[in-house]
Amino acid sequence: METPVLGFELRCPHLFNISSRPSSSLSPPTVSLRIPTTAAASTVVESPATVAEAPRSKRHSNTYLTRKSAISEVERSPDFLSSLQRLERVLKVQDLNVILRDFGISGRWQDLIQLFDWMQQHGNISVSTYSSCIKFVGAKSVSKALEIYQSIPDESAKTNVYICNSILSSLVKNGKLDSCIKLFDQMKRDGLKPDVVTYNTLLGGFIKVKNGYSKAMELVGELPHNGIQMDGVMYGTVLAICASSGRCEEAESYIQQMKVEGHSPNLYHYSSLLNSYSWKGDYKKADELMTEMKSVGLEPNKVMMTTLLKVYIKGGLFERSRELLSELESAGYTENEMPYCMLMDGLSKAGKLEEAKLIFDDMKGKGVKSANLVPISESLQVRFGGQLRSNRLASLPVFLDNDFNFPFSSDGYANSIMISALCRSKRFEEANQLARDSETTYEKCDLVMLNTMLCAYCRAGEMESVMRMMKKMDEQAVSPDYNTFHILIKYFIKEKLHLLAYQTLLDMHSKGHRLEEELCSSLIYHLGKIRAHSEAFSVYSMLRYSKRTICKELHEKILHTLIQGKLLKDAYVVVKDNAKMISQPTLKRFGRAFMMSGNINLVNDVLKVLHGSGHKIDQVQFEIAISRYIAQADKKELLLQLLQWMPGQGYVVDSSTRNLILKNSNLFGRQLIAEILSKHHVRPLVKSRSQPKFRCK
DNA sequence: CTAGGGTTAG
Structure with a gap:
């Protein structure tokens, strides 16, 4: 039943605008010839209020039939807006909803939006209108569905369960499950009473996500609490x-x-x-x-x-x-490729490429169509791209971004499977050829198809084709996904285009894709080899800060690169954070390198960090550090600190260093130096920290 | 005669 929750009835044009046009200008119904023109016309001129309050069976029946024929007239009209204008007084809001749904079902997006606009402007609108409109529009675009939702003037209608279900469904269908759940909680706070459909809408979102089962079970668990069966x-x-x-x-x-x-x-x-x-x-x-x-x-x-x-x-x-x-x-x-695809894929994965190819050829011979999705009508974008957004959008909750989902026609599943199958069997030339064929056969390809072809070209080493595919993706406004980036980076590394690989990885990272350790590791190695040390370090850092744990060899690897590139401050950061995972020889190499040419102000800190990690600092490192201090008299304080620190940790200076210090002691104050060096006399036994005298059982 | 939810897929 239609409920006038929106309070529009007062503005309803039916009540104020009845005789703006003479009834003679009305065309007769074109569909149901059984209804006499006059009857139709007279019904129209009558106030619908009268009709509504006096449901005498015969007239009611007539009205009903009149409305029914009016509905199909509007639906069939080549210019439905003018038919609508003409039949305005016959059609009730629920009739308009029927038309709206018909437009939605038959994919007439532009008409659907026009009708919706018309209904809004004429105040002839109900909860069902919003619900249906959001359902159809929301299947394609969350942001447009949200715009409609935000445009609802009646606050109480915003928690209407049907409308909420439609909007939640839009989020789920577009893969925004998290947003959906947040909005659901918000709606509950605002007064939504969820029903079995609401819960089922949310549950539907768990079908294709990982860990969906356990999350779904949580939701199922709260059903009894809400009295839902x-x-x-x-x-x-x-x-x-x-x-x-x-x-x-x-x-x-x-x-x-x-x-x-x-x-x-x-x-x-x-x-x-x-x-x-x-x-x-x-x-x-x-x-x-x-x-x-x-x-x-x-x-x-x-x-x-x-x-x-x-x-x-x-x-x-x-x-x-x-x-x-x-x-x-x-x-x-088998009117589409799908079942053939499944069998081909299964065969090829079982190593039966030839049998897969037989199915492929058989299918091609039979002229099987691929499954096509209906592309979104451009008019829908134009219409909503313009006036509807603006002030309303500002009030959208921040967690809901306005993403579009453009369903492109997805031709060529079968080709895509076959290309992958050929690549799997390392038959790159054939894969390459089929990819080329596919490009000429299919005007538009979806992302998976593009990735598959890209992969085939990369494996076959067809640089020109690779570039062509990238350009194509750009032109078709298909944004690359994780796989695309991965394929490209691997390829660029193979082709020794390491800096290009690096740029691509940066791009991948900035688009929010997770980085794979193995790929990063390989890139770090190659960047190190071409002396792109800081690039290598930035790859390491991206990986380091986007993953909880990374393989310990990687710290070692980057450390060697940084030492080689004299990026000792960065190396120090790596050591400081991961010293326990770095081998002793590498720590030693780092220590020596830092003593030689690291920032002199950090020398003592570095030694403390090395020591603190359990590393035994060798004499050479002390020797280099101390000679640097002596060469730079303004670092006197640092030298004194170091010399004071050493004995407490079981280190003493060796004799040549000692002589060097004494020779320059005038720079530091003889008395003080003698006092400090006296503590370096007794070389303690190197009973290291790892061998305590008393072991606890 | 009246909104919203569930099945196959590279």
Whole structure:
């Protein structure tokens, strides 16, 4: 039922604007010829208020039919806005909602937005309008859905459960689960009373995220607290979550539980359970499941059979897979590439490239189409890019960024799989050739396809093609992902374009992608070799501060590079933070290097850090340090500090150093020097810290 | 006759 929660009825044009046009200008309904023109016209001229309060059955029925025909007239009209203008007084807000949904279902995005605008301007709008509009728009773009949400003038409607469910669903569909949960909490604070659909919307977000199962279980756990019972759909979602994390036992127990509660499993439930068997390729259980399902009168559909195919492939039953694929073909379920792709991929991963290629060729011969997504209408961007944003956006919660999701048509799954398969078998020339073919065949490629081709070109060493692909991605405004960066950096290293690799890594880091240690490590090595020491250090630092632990050889490796590049202050930082993970010879090398040419003001600090880490400082280091101090008389204080520090830690100066100091003692005050050196007389036994006299048991 | 949620995918 339509509730006038928004308080628009007062502004409703029906009440004030009824006879702005003569009724004679109204066109007759074009659809339902059974309704006489006059009847339609007279209904229109009557105040809808009268209609609403006097539902005499005949007239009501007439009105209903009139409205129905008006709905389809608007839907079919080539210029629906003018039809809308004409039929304004016939159509109720719920009729407009029906039209809106029809536009949404048939992908008429521009019309949907125009109608929504029109309804807003005419104050003929309801909760359902917002809910539906957000649903359709939000499937494509979170930010646009949020703009609509923010534009709702009635505060109480913002916590309407249907509207909230729509907006939460938009966030989930666009992979913004964290934002979704935050917004959900916010909405609850603002008065939302979540229902079973709300919870299920959130749960839906856990289907394809890692650790989704345990997070989902937390949410399921709070259902009783909110007095919500799981329904059939929610069991479907929960089973999908189990399946997507390979938890077949949990899935089985949920099926059991739902049966106990009196729900009979349908195809959704069975296909998720089946999918949970695909992880281990448990075809035995899968067959049993199919038998049970048929015994309760359910016919396997396309999804079911495709999922079964997946189980057989995972289980390595390629002969049965091929048979099942034929069954899919005769059932008409192979109008797109997907099932062929699954089999090809499975075969190639099992090392059966030739058999995979046979499937590929067979599929190509049959002229199978690839699955295309409908691209977002440009008008939608234009419309919302303009006036609607502005002041409203400023009030959006900060955690919700306005990201777009552009679904591009995704041609060429099969080619992409085949290219990967060829690369896997190191047949780079063939992969290269197929990538070129794909480029000419498919106008637009999605990111995975682009990455696959890029990879093939890189492996084949086709620099020009690599550059062409990068340009293409740029032109198609496809932003590179982790894989893209990874492929490129590896390739640049291989081609000895180390600085380019470095630049690309910086780019990757700035885009927020995690850095892989092995790749960084290799780059650090090569940058060191070409004496790009500070670049090497910046790679190390990026890795160091984005990861909790890194392999200890890396500290060692960077230290050698820094010493070689005389970046001793950086080296000191590395030693200070990781001394315990660095080998003694490397510490020694660092110590000597620092004594020789490190910042003289830090010499004592460095010695203390080295010593504090358990490193035994050798005489050479002291000797170099002390000669530097002597050569620089203004560092007198530092020398005295060092000499005073040494005996307490079990170090004494050797005789040549001692002589050097005495020779220059006039610079420091003979008396003081003699006093300090007297403590260096007795060379204590090197019973080091690691060998305490008394061991505790 | 009236909004919002669940199945296969490189």
